[in-house]
Structures are given as structure tokens and as C-alpha cells.
Amino acid sequence: SAVISQKPSRDICQRGTSLTIQCQVDSQVTMMFWYRQQPGQSLTLIATANQGSEATYESGFVIDKFPISRPNLTFSTLTVSNMSPEDSSIYLCSVSPGQTYEQYFGPGTRLTVT
Amino acid sequence: GQNIDQPTEMTATEGAIVQINCTYQTSGFNGLFWYQQHAGEAPTFLSYNVLDGLEEKGRFSSFLSRSKGYSYLLLKELQMKDSASYLCAVWGDYKLSFGAGTTVTVRA
Numbered sequence: 001s002a003v004i005s006q007k008p009s010r011d012i013c014q015r016g017t018s019l020t021i022q023c024q025v026d027s028q029v030t031m032m033f034w035y036r037q038q039p040g041q042s043l044t045l046i047a048t049a050n051q052g053s054e055a056t057y058e059s060g061f062v063i064d065k066f067p068i069s070r071p072n073l074t075f076s077t078l079t080v081s082n083m084s085p086e087d088s089s090i091y092l093c094s095v096s097p098g099q100t101y102e103q104y105f106g107p108g109t110r111l112t113v114t
Numbered sequence: 115g116q117n118i119d120q121p122t123e124m125t126a127t128e129g130a131i132v133q134i135n136c137t138y139q140t141s142g143f144n145g146l147f148w149y150q151q152h153a154g155e156a157p158t159f160l161s162y163n164v165l166d167g168l169e170e171k172g173r174f175s176s177f178l179s180r181s182k183g184y185s186y187l188l189l190k191e192l193q194m195k196d197s198a199s200y201l202c203a204v205w206g207d208y209k210l211s212f213g214a215g216t217t218v219t220v221r222a
Contacts, residue, residue: 033209042201042212043157058209092156101145101205105156 002027002097004106012112013083020079021109023093028073030096033103034066037090046091049076083113116140118213120202125219126192134187134200134216142206148176148187149201151215157201161187192220 003026013019023032034046047055047068055068070076080087094105117139126132138146145164149157163169163178163185175188189196197220202213 042214045209045211048209101210102147102159102162103210104159108156 002029002095002104004093004095004104006093006106006109008109009107010110010112012114015084015113017083018079018081019083019111020077021091021093023076023078023106025074025095025097027097030073032070032076033094033096034068034076034078035092035094035105037092037108039089043092046078080111083111085113087111088113116204116206116211118202118204118211120200120213120216122214123217123219125221128192128194128220128222130192132189132192132218134189134202134218136185136187136202136213138183138185138202138204138213140183140204140206140211143180144205146176146178146185147203147205147210148174148185149203149212151199151201153198160200189218194220194222196220 005024007022032049035043036046037043045058046061046066047057049055049068049070051070051073065081067079090108090110092105092108094103096103120136147162148160150160151157161169161176163176166178168177173190178185199215199217201215203210
């Protein structure tokens with residue numbers, strides 16, 4: 001398993017600003033993922049972040065809006081840029097530390113854009 | 115693409131059994147996962163099936179039939195704390211794709 005922390009746990013931001021979310025893992029992992037969960041919805045994958053390579057974005061998500069950094073095997077950041085109220089959501093990072101594709105999730109960052 | 119279907123809601127009585135079905139059509143398959151998510155919390159891993167058959171873990175069991183694209187999660191001896199959303203997810207194409215989730219409400 002893995003222990004994952006995220007900062008901040010929640011934030012209220014103004015339209016047009018940007019927020020960077022940090023994800024820290026207690027062990028080295030190759031694969032890290034960023035998800036969005038809008039109110040009452042399931043999880044939608046934003047991008048996969050592997051250390052040493054550019055993040056791979058899912059359809060509907062672009063690097064200019066959601067830039068990701070992955071400087072080492074225990075840390076990643078997701079920035080939500082030029083925010084609008086539609087970006088209000090919970091953002092979760094997850095990791096897949098083992099050989100069985102099992103994923104563990106961080107506690108999430110609850111973002112409200114006004 | 116990935117298409118994962120599960121019922122939206124289920125209600126059951128404390129002590130009873132509930133079965134949550136999940137059907138999937140995916141490009142690529144490396145395993146099926148079930149996660150539990152309480153309101154306001156992150157999903158937590160419950161079970162993983164990669165081969166056909168039943169996996170049992172205490173009060174929770176999960177079944178997989180790859181030929182039918184079908185899985186179920188069985189919750190036995192329901193407790194009030196089992197009230198949560200249960201997410202079916204398939205690993206394929208280097209990512210985990212989630213169904214919309216089934217909200218289970220346990221009544222006294």
C-alpha cells in the first residue's frame with residue numbers, strides 16, 4: 001500500500017486565478033494519476049504523470065489548463081489554471097505502487113471557484 | 115473506449131446481503147477493481163479480480179466473468195457503516211476507468 005497526502009485539503013479561489021495542488025507519497029512510485037470528481041459524479045482521469053516524461057492527458061484535458069509536474073518518484077503537482085466556476089470539484093491524486101495495477105488515493109483537494 | 119455500467123442506487127436492511135452488478139465493455143483488460151467511497155472521503159480499495167471466479171475478503175466478495183464482461187460485488191451481513199458509494203473500475207489501456215458508482219443505503 002501507500003500513504004498519500006495532498007495540499008491544500010480545500011480552497012476557495014476567485015475566477016481567473018490559478019491553484020497548484022501538491023501530492024506527496026511515502027514511497028517511490030512510477031505511476032501517479034490525477035483525477036477530478038465533480039459533485040455527485042464518479043472519478044474522471046485528467047492525466048497520468050510518470051517521472052522523467054511528459055504527462056499524458058485524457059481527452060478533454062489540456063496541458064495549458066492543467067499543467068503537471070513530476071520532479072521525482074514521490075511528488076507531483078497539478079495546477080488548475082485560469083479557473084472558472086466549472087472547475088469547482090474535488091481533485092485527487094493516486095498511485096499504483098505494486099505489480100497488480102491497484103491504485104491508492106490521496107484524501108483529495110476540494111476546490112470551490114467563485 | 116471504456117463503457118462501464120452499474121446501478122445508480124440500492125437500498126437494503128442491516129444484516130442483509132446486497133449484490134452490486136457491473137458490466138463493462140473496454141478496449142484492453144488487465145483487471146477489475148471495486149472501491150468504496152464514503153461521502154466526502156477518497157475511494158478506498160476493496161477488491162481486485164483478474165481471473166474468472168470469486169474472490170472473498172471477509173464480508174465482501176467479488177466475482178468476475180471475463181467472457182461475459184461482468185462482475186459483481188457481494189456485501190454480506192450489512193452494517194450501517196456500509197452505506198457508501200461503490201465504484202466498479204477496469205484497468206485497461208494503461209489507466210483505470212470508473213463506472214458512475216452505486217450508492218448503497220443501509221436501513222436499520
